[in-house]
Amino acid sequence: MTMKERVNLVIFMAVDEVNQMLPKEKRLKKSEDSVLLSPVGGLDSLGLVNLIVATEEKVKEELGVILTLADERSISAQNSPFKTIGTLADYIALLLEEKTGG
């Protein structure tokens, strides 16, 4: 399994947790193109906080690495990493690469 696939699985675990708090019609699909933030859909700000914290916890549990997903870098990035599950996975893969030097 590639690192990207492992990261996707970790995010899907976090999505499972967050979905428990969402009404059926608002639950996130577990796919890379699933929209997290957009003016017409996705999560509200509290939902995004829940997803970020749940994802950080799952990365720590499953991959053994402590990451900070919401910081100045991610918030000020021109292309927000929180647009879709796919962009979030790319961002996490990048952080892991930097962290592990891999």
Add this chain to the structure above:
Amino acid sequence: MDSKGYKCLLISDFTIDNLAAYLNNDADSPQVKSNTASFGQVAQVLTDKNLDCWKDNPDFTVVWTQPERVITSFNHIINYKDVPIKKLLKEVDDYSSLLLNIRDRTRFIFVPAWVFPSYHRGFGMLEMKTGVGIANALMRMNLRLSENLDKAANIYLLNTQRWLTICGGNVFNPKLWYMGKIAFANEVFREAAKDIKSALRGISGNSRKLVILDLDETLWGGIAGEIGWENIKLGGHDPIGEAYLDFQRALKSLTNRGVLLGIVSKNEETVALEAINRHPEMILKLKDFVGWRINWQDKASNIVELARELNLGLQSVVFVDDSPVERARVREALPEVFVPEWPDDKMLYRSALLGLHCFDYPAISKEDLERNRMYLAERRRKEAKKEIGSPEEWLKSLKIEVRVKELGAAELPRAAQLLNKTNQMNLSTRRLTELELITWAKDKNHKLWVFRVRDKFGDSGLTGIISLAVNGRTGRIVDFVLSCRVIGRKIEEAMLQKAIGYAQGCGLQEVRAEYIPTAKNKPCLEFWRKSGFKLNKEDRSFIWKLNSNFTLPDYINVIQE
């Protein structure tokens, strides 16, 4: 509560939307529709009943605060400032008054007890020292809060610390606080939602009353029929034997709080009963079980029969069995029966039992504590019935005594409990809090009587309620509630005679009773059809014209108190 579930208002000094989300979206019954009051406006929301958040008339309210935010002195204490304990407790009293202020505004109020982040070590080894430790101060505050809130029967202080302990780890996640002003990790809200839903089920009369147990590999290790009762695994110097012993102790402890035990097992009855009667380490004796079906029949059918024998609905039953096949079968055949997933590891049996969310009651009455004894008396009654030929002769032999009293403060908790949890013999299934009930009963046009029943086999306690609302020349029976323990012993008739006698004394023309059907109260309809009241098919009401008396067999001794 309406048919769509409970309406809830969440009041907090932190972002509590995640609790709202768990209450609203999880599949456990009952359904809840939560709203949150304005963030951080606790005092304003508690004092001002005209705020928008109250306009929806919530059925229940959760008020969850952080101690350092609502009690100024505690904020000083956590900053290592010296605060006299009197001053601290005075602030707790003031806060309690705010909570008591809303007791009439909503039917039930849940207040999670105060907790404090575990990452704060405080004074370390002085933490539990009186007058010094932060933890010591918080314990005193919670105790004071609990004592103050005892004044209101509809306010429940919840054990927050248990949720934190279950979730372990990082329950105070500073990230959630700084990013969303969320005070706890989401697992804590999930546990809180489970406890609140369990409390709601208890309040609405849907807590479980009977645990039906399998025997082999559930109450003891091994198959008694194959290895003999002498060789079953129970007690002794053995971790598994000890675990079974502790599981039995935990079951026995449940009987002390009013939960009944029964057996449904595929076994030879003589072999199984011999194991229970003769094994020297058996904690549960035959007298601890209110009934059993030990045979080779289908367990689902046996459960139905046993529940029927005990006059309990299947929604009162929990079934515990080590076999996943039997559990799946019962779950499929009897969806109303709660069949918890059961651990493979015998050493987890006790904790699995004690962690079940299905035995919550809003109050513990004398009748609850003595329920086991009452059911045993009922078994003796039924045995006597078999020996005596006619039902009439049997009733005569019981020497039934019925004590009638108007509702007063002493009877209020038990009467409210009976009203709220009785499903089968219940005319209107009206659910009221203690305050609502006593307020209704004190209206000059209303009367509410409670009935205590005893006979030669024992005291069944306060088991009946009838209430009457007078409007012009008509008396309307509003509540007609009888515990399933005493159904069919002419107590129903004694209750009707009381209401009819009173109505005649007032010079009324007729007494009416409207049967409101639910999924569970068909036995009540069956009684009313045979009661002698005339059914008016147009409005489903039963009518008694007061120019004739309602008679009661002379062997029922009714005493007015």
